[in-house]
Amino acid sequence: MKKERTIGTQCVHAGEGPDPAYGAHTTPIYQTSTFVFDNAEQGAERFAGKEEGFIYARMPPNTPTHAVLIEKIASLECGETGQAFSSGMAAITAVVLSLLEKGDHLLSTDVVYGCTYELFSSILSKFGIEVSFVDTSDLERVRSSLRRNTKLIFLETPSNPTMTLCDIEEISKIAKDTGALCVVDNTFASPYFQKPLKLGADIVVHSCTKYIGGHADLLGGAVVGTKELVKSLMPVIRSTGGIMGPHEAWLSIRGLKTLHLRMEKHASNAMKVTGFLEAHPKIGWVRYPGLSSHPQYEIAKKQMSGFSGMLSFGIKGGIEAGRKLMNSVELCSLAVSLGAVDTLIEHPASMTHADIPREVRMKTGITDDLVRLSVGVEDADDIIADLDQALMRV
Ligand code: LCS
Numbered sequence: 001m002k003k004e005r006t007i008g009t010q011c012v013h014a015g016e017g018p019d020p021a022y023g024a025h026t027t028p029i030y031q032t033s034t035f036v037f038d039n040a041e042q043g044a045e046r047f048a049g050k051e052e053g054f055i056y057a058r059m060p061p062n063t064p065t066h067a068v069l070i071e072k073i074a075s076l077e078c079g080e081t082g083q084a085f086s087s088g089m090a091a092i093t094a095v096v097l098s099l100l101e102k103g104d105h106l107l108s109t110d111v112v113y114g115c116t117y118e119l120f121s122s123i124l125s126k127f128g129i130e131v132s133f134v135d136t137s138d139l140e141r142v143r144s145s146l147r148r149n150t151k152l153i154f155l156e157t158p159s160n161p162t163m164t165l166c167d168i169e170e171i172s173k174i175a176k177d178t179g180a181l182c183v184v185d186n187t188f189a190s191p192y193f194q195k196p197l198k199l200g201a202d203i204v205v206h207s208c209t210k211y212i213g214g215h216a217d218l219l220g221g222a223v224v225g226t227k228e229l230v231k232s233l234m235p236v237i238r239s240t241g242g243i244m245g246p247h248e249a250w251l252s253i254r255g256l257k258t259l260h261l262r263m264e265k266h267a268s269n270a271m272k273v274t275g276f277l278e279a280h281p282k283i284g285w286v287r288y289p290g291l292s293s294h295p296q297y298e299i300a301k302k303q304m305s306g307f308s309g310m311l312s313f314g315i316k317g318g319i320e321a322g323r324k325l326m327n328s329v330e331l332c333s334l335a336v337s338l339g340a341v342d343t344l345i346e347h348p349a350s351m352t353h354a355d356i357p358r359e360v361r362m363k364t365g366i367t368d369d370l371v372r373l374s375v376g377v378e379d380a381d382d383i384i385a386d387l388d389q390a391l392m393r394v
Helices: 007-013 040-047 064-077 088-099 114-127 139-145 168-178 227-232 234-240 246-256 259-278 297-303 318-328 358-364 380-392
Strands: 081-085 105-109 130-134 150-156 181-185 203-207 221-225 283-287 310-315 344-346 370-374
Touching: 007 064, 007 259, 064 081, 064 221, 064 246, 081 088, 081 227, 081 246, 088 114, 088 150, 088 181, 088 203, 088 221, 088 234, 105 114, 114 130, 114 150, 130 139, 139 168, 150 168, 168 181, 168 297, 221 227, 227 234, 259 283, 259 310, 259 380, 310 318, 318 344, 318 370, 318 380
Parallel strands: 105 130, 105 150, 150 181, 181 203
Antiparallel strands: 081 221, 203 221, 283 310, 310 370, 344 370
């Protein structure tokens, strides 16, 4: 029996082979907006979905470069197929616009990326979709927040920026019992450390801008699921047009080839940084799923095979102390985004999550003292030395 390939091999090889046109060893960038049909009949067959093939770069399967990327991500996520988007937000938008309609209810994790919060709270409500933000780390709360019209449960775990986790397997069961679909934003863990579809979720979404690309040089998004579910997104994908460009698809393919190497280093560096921060007198608390002090450590061990480079901590002295820290780093970059090879530091309450009303931020733990760190793949000692010198100036 053929042995199933393990994840490192999948990262390097899945979806790829010599290009059928000229045998190019690496996947070429098909920098084209359209494809020439052999004849009018073929064009009609492709439009009718009776013949597989490429049509126009906005129409799935977009281009051969996109097709390779999708096969690679779908393979890593253990899903059947997927779709690449111009950004993570375009991916999330396509999912909610496709699967929800007026009168439906969306139940979402209460702590999500700021623009996801805005999309759900301000934009979906304009179309008559009910939304509730729920502490999904509490299964009882999830159960008691279900409504007869709940159609979608959207989970972000670990959540941005509090690093709160929820039990994907249990909530997927709850969703099935209610007849709702369960969508998981897997951006923080990456498919290397967490596989929501294997835990029962229906759809995975990603910001490829983060660990998938890995080098802070592209914007992109992806969705993975069954062929049937991904097909149901097609009308919105075709008609809203937020698809990934071919160059970004190529960069994402190249990024994924080293995902396994990068994620191991991000995680081991993050663990070392937490050790330094936990022992530092100016730090009030540290939140990282790999620490036994994490409130959902048991869930972390159950559903994650490692814990990535994302962590948050509270600095004593609140926002002023945080500002001094962020203005004093030299190696780390003061920048939003995450999942890059270099270490990024930011202040969610005034940056990525500033649009969330303060009372909501306070209630959900996005406090003013919270500093978010995306630990890179530099040598850990240098990251720690930089944080140490910056903390000395606080
Ligand atoms: N999902 C999560 C968990 C995210 O953190 C982000 C972006 C998105 C989706 C959206 O992805 P994008 O459209 O940017 O590709 N998070 C960001 C952050 O924390 N800082 O800048 C962007």
